[in-house]
Amino acid sequence: MGIDKSKALIDHAKNQKKRKNITNIDFSCEELGVDYKHSDTYDFSMASLFFHVIPTSEAVYLMNKMREISSQMIFCGFSCPDTMQHKLVIWLDQKFSGHYRNFVAYQKFGYLEGIMEKIQCSNVKTYTTYIPFIKIYMVN
Numbered sequence: 001m002g003i004d005k006s007k008a009l010i011d012h013a014k015n016q017k018k019r020k021n022i023t024n025i026d027f028s029c030e031e032l033g034v035d036y037k038h039s040d041t042y043d044f045s046m047a048s049l050f051f052h053v054i055p056t057s058e059a060v061y062l063m064n065k066m067r068e069i070s071s072q073m074i075f076c077g078f079s080c081p082d083t084m085q086h087k088l089v090i091w092l093d094q095k096f097s098g099h100y101r102n103f104v105a106y107q108k109f110g111y112l113e114g115i116m117e118k119i120q121c122s123n124v125k126t127y128t129t130y131i132p133f134i135k136i137y138m139v140n
């Protein structure tokens with residue numbers, strides 16, 4: 001099940017699914033937030049470049065929700081930059097994004113690691129990507 005609040009993106013995903021004759025994926029256009037209720041369970045749940053665009057209270061709620069409904073979570077997102085140059089690149093990327101205020105709160109919260117710490121994630125494996133300040137985390 002793939003979820004995004006953007007109808008254009010969900011329509012695109014649905015078209016790709018049809019074009020490639022894929023039958024084991026569904027897509028749903030929904031706005032996720034603290035009123036999100038979902039009771040189905042999954043082997044994996046995944047959030048990619050998502051938690052920095054929403055308010056941190058919602059990020060904490062939704063990460064907890066993912067843990068509740070899945071055995072393993074995979075996150076891809078901004079991690080604390082190591083250098084001033086990387087910090088500047090992220091700032092430039094986010095400043096004109098439309099969710100800058102949420103990004104600043106995410107930064108103050110300690111990036112993705114801060115949210116994982118808040119919900120007391122243990123057994124976290126971290127993988128680097130070719131972008132130094134974007135990491136992938138697998139949580140059991």
Ligand SMILES: C[S@@+](CC[C@H](N)C(=O)[O-])C[C@H]1O[C@@H](n2cnc3c(N)ncnc32)[C@H](O)[C@@H]1O
Pocket residue numbers: 003004005006009030031032033047048049050053054
């Ligand atoms: C930075 S993009 C990441 C897109 C994609 N997941 C990726 O990894 O490339 C953030 C996405 O989150 C979606 N989004 C933002 N707030 C949302 C919400 N409250 N519920 C569902 N989707 C949301 C936006 O429509 C956008 O497509």
